[in-house]
Amino acid sequence: MRLIERRIGLLFAGFLVCFLIVIVRAFWLQGVEGSKLASEAISQQTETVTVPGLRGSLLDRKGHELAASEDAATIYATPYQVKDPPKAARELAAVLGLKDSEVLESLTAESGFSYVAQEIGLGTAKKVEALKIEGIGELPASRRTYPQGEMAGQVIGSVGSEGQGLNGLEQGEESVLRGEDGERRIVRDALGDPLRLETVKEASDGENVQLTLDPLIQEKTERVLAEVGETYSPKGATAIVVDPRSSEILAMANWPPVDPSDLSEASSEDLMNRATSFNYEPGSTFKAFTVSAALEEKLVTPTSSFVLPPTIQVADRTIEDAEPRGTETLSVGEILAHSSNVGAVTIGLKLGADKFSKWIERFGFGRKTGVQFPGEEIGIVPKLDEYSGSTMGNLPIGQGASVTPMQMIAGYNAIADGGMLRPPQLIKKVGEEAVHEPKGHRVISPAVAAEVREMLEGVLAPGGTASEVSVPGYTLAGKTGTAQVAENGGYSETKFVASFIGFAPAQDPQLLAAVIVDQPQGEIYGGSVAAPAFGQIAAFALPYLGVAPE
Numbered sequence: 187m188r189l190i191e192r193r194i195g196l197l198f199a200g201f202l203v204c205f206l207i208v209i210v211r212a213f214w215l216q217g218v219e220g221s222k223l224a225s226e227a228i229s230q231q232t233e234t235v236t237v238p239g240l241r242g243s244l245l246d247r248k249g250h251e252l253a254a255s256e257d258a259a260t261i262y263a264t265p266y267q268v269k270d271p272p273k274a275a276r277e278l279a280a281v282l283g284l285k286d287s288e289v290l291e292s293l294t295a296e297s298g299f300s301y302v303a304q305e306i307g308l309g310t311a312k313k314v315e316a317l318k319i320e321g322i323g324e325l326p327a328s329r330r331t332y333p334q335g336e337m338a339g340q341v342i343g344s345v346g347s348e349g350q351g352l353n354g355l356e357q358g359e360e361s362v363l364r365g366e367d368g369e370r371r372i373v374r375d376a377l378g379d380p381l382r383l384e385t386v387k388e389a390s391d392g393e394n395v396q397l398t399l400d401p402l403i404q405e406k407t408e409r410v411l412a413e414v415g416e417t418y419s420p421k422g423a424t425a426i427v428v429d430p431r432s433s434e435i436l437a438m439a440n441w442p443p444v445d446p447s448d449l450s451e452a453s454s455e456d457l458m459n460r461a462t463s464f465n466y467e468p469g470s471t472f473k474a475f476t477v478s479a480a481l482e483e484k485l486v487t488p489t490s491s492f493v494l495p496p497t498i499q500v501a502d503r504t505i506e507d508a509e510p511r512g513t514e515t516l517s518v519g520e521i522l523a524h525s526s527n528v529g530a531v532t533i534g535l536k537l538g539a540d541k542f543s544k545w546i547e548r549f550g551f552g553r554k555t556g557v558q559f560p561g562e563e564i565g566i567v568p569k570l571d572e573y574s575g576s577t578m579g580n581l582p583i584g585q586g587a588s589v590t591p592m593q594m595i596a597g598y599n600a601i602a603d604g605g606m607l608r609p610p611q612l613i614k615k616v617g618e619e620a621v622h623e624p625k626g627h628r629v630i631s632p633a634v635a636a637e638v639r640e641m642l643e644g645v646l647a648p649g650g651t652a653s654e655v656s657v658p659g660y661t662l663a664g665k666t667g668t669a670q671v672a673e674n675g676g677y678s679e680t681k682f683v684a685s686f687i688g689f690a691p692a693q694d695p696q697l698l699a700a701v702i703v704d705q706p707q708g709e710i711y712g713g714s715v716a717a718p719a720f721g722q723i724a725a726f727a728l729p730y731l732g733v734a735p736e
Contacts, residue, residue: 232387238349239365240328242392244342244356246401247436247614251333253356253446258329261302261313267321268293270295271312274291274319278302281313293321305329309631322582325370332447338404339444340459341559341612353457354446355395355612359561365392393617394427398434404463406726407437410719411701415441418706420713424460426595426610427723428603428688429731430698432623434611435557436727443576462562464704465588466683469669470525470651470712472584472668474638475597477522479545480533481634488637491517501577505531508668523644525582525651525666534582542581548629549607551589555596556609556624564626565589584669584676598687601638602695605630636693639663643692657725659735664688664720666712671705681705686716690724696733699723 244253275290343354351357368389427437497506519530549625580586600607608626642663651666670683685702689695701716
């Protein structure tokens with residue numbers, strides 16, 4: 187009897203110990219590790235995914251989309267729910283246009299969530315949905331499109347895989363264009379099947395940015411540059427078209443073009459917006475500023491004449507004109523029209539280094555113009571204390587300093603617009619808020635600006651360096667440039683930059699354009715390479731803009 191009671195006691199003690207162990211374990215799980223285990227359970231039953239906010243659009247001045255975001259879909263997989271991964275991979279790959287192996291890798295991932303394809307069109311997403319493959323789901327997304335193709339490609343720029351701006355205005359206006367991402371939570375049951383989709387945070391869209399670019403003038407300018415590219419096979423080319431009354435940029439084109447939707451074969455140089463990033467010595471187009479400064483200092487008048495020898499010596503530099511000639515007398519106007527290097531240096535020496543340096547700075551060279559475009563270059567302009575003995579034999583004819591096309595267009599805009607220097611305007615509106623037209627500041631008097639405009643008419647008149655360029659019904663004015671490329675401490679004998687900057691009508695400018703061609707082959711002169719391109723642009727744009735013939 188005592189043996190039985192003893193066994194019952196031991197059994198009871200055993201049960202009591204087991205009970206106490208269960209109680210302690212339960213207390214430990216619920217009290218000590220409860221929050222951790224609950225968190226793990228939730229993480230196994232939920233998945234948080236990012237819902238991108240739609241990126242704002244880039245629009246031309248007419249409101250047409252140059253870059254836009256559209257609704258898309260992202261296809262994802264819950265790998266352990268996919269019953270026959272190889273078969274599912276084949277079916278999905280056929281619809282998505284992917285390799286079977288790529289899709290299979292996503293379907294057999296060890297994680298509970300994997301992306302199969304991101305930012306696909308909604309039509310393709312519907313085809314995926316129609317396959318009804320277990321373990322395959324869809325999330326809302328957006329993707330960037332460029333409805334006008336290559337138009338203004340370097341200006342617009344591109345976005346990366348994470349939706350961030352990489353270059354161009356996509357980068358420069360990132361803070362405005364980029365939307366704010368939201369979050370959604372996928373909730374699953376114990377078996378891992380999706381139960382519901384919860385919105386944790388709503389996504390918000392970015393703002394639109396409207397540009398000053400006119401679509402038809404942009405298209406025409408790009409066609410003209412393409413013809414220049416085909417004819418002269420240059421290293422590159424750019425053209426800028428501006429309304430000088432408001433400083434609004436109507437076109438900004440580059441050659442060769444790029445497609446912002448496919449940059450797989452584009453180099454960093456291809457992506458460069460030459461209008462703001464190309465540093466070059468301007469050559470004779472700079473002579474308009476030399477003459478403007480001398481007129482403003484009242485050292486010359488348009489009819490002042492100079493006896494010019496065939497060459498002029500400045501320190502160790504011997505300057506001569508492009509075409510050999512004997513001693514002749516030329517007026518200031520004729521010096522511009524014939525693009526005389528000797529004449530321009532003579533005027534520059536009359537100004538002197540101190541005043542010339544001041545005028546270079548007043549016209550904005552050596553600093554940014556303020557155009558709303560990222561990464562604007564400032565050129566390389568020597569300071570007065572850096573001048574050498576030969577500097578004043580170089581600068582008055584556009585050598586010894588580098589500029590950008592945008593700086594040149596801003597300087598000529600001042601001449602065309604009565605002496606007011608303004609930042610060129612590329613952005614017209616951000617969201618619903620218009621960008622105010624900049625007031626600018628005066629650099630030369632209206633009288634001097636008018637005198638320079640009249641003298642620049644001579645460049646396109648008989649005997650001028652661009653005399654073959656004309657637009658019936660309109661008086662054109664401008665300046666040619668043919669500059670040797672600086673290299674290895676000297677100047678190349680085979681590489682040149684050909685340029686032309688002009689406006690019309692000459693005495694009431696409503697159109698201003700610059701064409702800069704880097705290292706054309708065959709022809710090298712601004713009068714034969716760049717000036718005709720200006721003429722083609724002007725012939726289209728003047729009547730298109732409603733500018734009445736004179």
